[in-house]
Amino acid sequence: MKKLKLIFVLPALAFLACSEDPVSDQIETENEPQTQTKNLNNANTEVAFPDEVGAKTEIYYTGLKLPVESVNGQYVYQGDIIIPKSKATKSPVKLVYEKGETPQNKSVGRTSAYWKDNTVYYDIDGSLPNKDRVYDAISHWEANTNLEFVKRSGQSNYIYFTPGSGCSSYVGMIGGKQNITLASGCTTGSTIHEIGHAVGLWHEQSRVDRDNHIKIHWDNIQTGRDYNFETYASAGYDGEEFTTSLDFNSIMMYSPYSFSKNGEPTITRRDGSLYSVQRSELSNGDIQGANAMYGGSGGGTSPNYVNGEEYTIAGLTVLRYNDKWYYYTRWGWRQVLLKDGTWYWA
Template identity: 60%
Template sequence: MRKLKFLYLLPVLGIIACSKDSISENTEIENLPQENVVNQNLTEVAYPKSKGIVSDIYYAGQKLPVAEIEGNYVYQGDIILPKSKAASQFQELVYEQGKAPTNKSTGRTSGMWPDNTVYYAIDSDLPDKERVYDAIKHWETNTPITFIERSGEADYVYFTPGSGCSSYLGQVGGRQDITLASGCSTGNTIHEIGHAVGLWHEQNRVDRENHIRIYYKNVRNGMEYNFETYAEGGYDGKEFTSNLDFGSIMMYSSYSFSKNGKPTIVKKDGSTFSVQRNALSAGDIQGIESMYPSTDSTPEPDEEEEEDREPGYINGEYYTMFGVTVLRYYDLWYYETRHHGYRQVKLIDDFWYYS
């Protein structure tokens, strides 16, 4: 994995085969009624009882289908997108030279937590706080991210009761809730923290057709949008690694959003697979280490070294920086515009401009 200074909101990086997919078939689950399948807690949902109204919004330069429920934009079941940073129409993320960005919030997200540090607070009304402490401990033990109880910091995660399990994606600024219904386990909490530090779901990778098939006929009516790939959503979805990680804690189960107890996601050979909500996989951890390089092993480079590292980008690879997916090509950056193909772009003061 490459270490990038400006890496923002990577899709989950499934890198290596830590997959536990071949261990067992889900025969018991298949015979259970749907409520019990949901109770396996292998698919987190923010509002288990509401479908909401589905529409497309633009967020961080991508068109995403969301359900509006109780005033929130819900994406893929358990991700809450901040309304203040979403738009109903496509908005330019790359600007012509000399034109100042008109709306600094839309299409951009701070995404990463500075200094590998996530501040948090726990609602005193949250039952079973141990699952939060256990999940945090798991993150701290396995990744370079530190969690510090908030003492007045402006940007923080707030663990609070809710109708399901949900989280925002990356650092969004201000208080951002992770909701945990009583049925949300420690593993579900690890998953939701994954969203809060910037991980997406694993099964919506642009190249997922190489690994899985979606059986839409078994998907609950109105829930099909949860299975769109990131590529279908717009211009993102360029993955940084080559393999889908079935062992990722961010992977949906074979029975996610099933309406009839039959699988909604199968491997290419038609078989179901197991997913887990026990621990970050080796691939999850490697992805996180790439997004949040350990400050111990990576001393802050001075300006010159930073220049030297620049050629480390790989020719022909896509990188997502400051909310925009750009292509590295012969030491230059290119952006795929909607109507005019690729245009060369430059990053100036954290904004992208056409060259």
């Protein structure tokens, strides 16, 4: 068994945006003495349990079939996303109804996903080191989006920033107390990233059209981590008709060296060249996406959704395209309509 350890080296300049990102990460590989410790530039990838690889399993969540890792009693998706066990199912549940049909089992597999009135409640574990990471990340979100973060005073739905073995978060408001874990190596930038998940953002490189923009180098991915790179686009859909470009500058984008086993890139541009990622600030695309979800009116019904982006709305992960909503089924993309909090086939 190979055991991998991510060691974060955090120079004081890590928070500055520049092309020569001073953040350097090292992957130390045990039981493989012939493998040198690699010094990887830009290995900006958040991981919930950096020291453990759990068993791979497949679950259904928000209408998506997700390959997840079962580790420490939790479902982990793409490294740092925690899937709530109570809302995941082993087989598909009905989330889209025929016209005129009466919805049932609304609580199964669903999440309301949105923070009401653009307000995110939070609390911070007293034992969390360097709480300024949280305050700085919150200030950044508030300065750039319509979201407001309010210290919890008895509200039942809230984010709880707490120490953990890595950096992790749930996607969207899942109901009740939801942890964002921050190991001591998780920077302010990683905290901005994890808050991005908590307000409803998925990873940029899992966009359905990502294969138009990037190339995955499967041979360089660590054993047992390859599922982190799958999307439902890999289920056969080529995504060609979606033209909005992938945002390499997104704070939700994996680095080219994510989960590399040999110091070689796992993700490049389609032409094989490297790109740089940043963990300094929300990109313009991130801000556009967040403000589409959380518009001035409180979110959820805003007409400003970005075409080509995925959103989790009323328990379903859907794609915005041509100002309409699409849901990916095994028969391909099908248009869906949202009515009174329930999705129907168009």
